[in-house]
Amino acid sequence: MEYSGYLPIWDKLTAEQQNRITQTIEFRKVKKGTHIHDSSAECLGLVIVRTGQLRAYILSEDGREITISRLFEYDVSLLSASCVMPDLQFNMMIEAEKDTEFWSIPACLFKNLIDESLAVSNYSRNLLSSNFSELMWLMEQIMWKSFDKRLAAFLLEESVLEDSPVLKITHEKIANHLGTAREVVTRMLRYFQNEGMIALTRGTIEIISKQKLEALGNA
16 A cells, blocks of 8 residues: 555545545556546546656647646645536646656545545645645746746756756747747747857757856846
8 A cells, every 4th residue: 555655644544434545546657748637538536646747737728738737756636636626617637747657546535535534625625725826826927927037947947857957848848838839939948048048959958057047037
């Protein structure tokens, strides 16, 4: 029951509730690029990441993507349990950014546990609060922070995640993360290159001056 160590409420469940989770929890391994959830389809349930990296994003009416959050090892998310949140009005998508292993607790079971257990109810409320705090932070960034600063911060974050100054990422992918058009990303990356912050080659972006990007992102 390795997954029990990922759930801080496990010891607050009854033996019968623990057994129901054990009998229904699903373990999956997915390849990079796999779409594992679409809120217009069947509920995936509570997601617990064992290894890898997932990306949660929403789609605009014109099909433009914007990343809401990323999920890493030990992260738990309710964003994939739309039937637990019937008032959720936007189309939530989740894809694997890297080869990923995760567990999912069926949404119907988790909803029953919320109704039965105060500990689970409080835990789910805290999860939702955290998820939507990330969303509000993102909205503030979009509304009040200029795109050059957001792009600089994104490149630095990617460098940390990949543990490398050389990023193998397309302009289209960056646009999807930041909720803008590819052409906007390309123009700004060329500006960064002219300013000596990065070097562009086909399919890669190399960070040349971390200090300049940090100064821009923090300005």
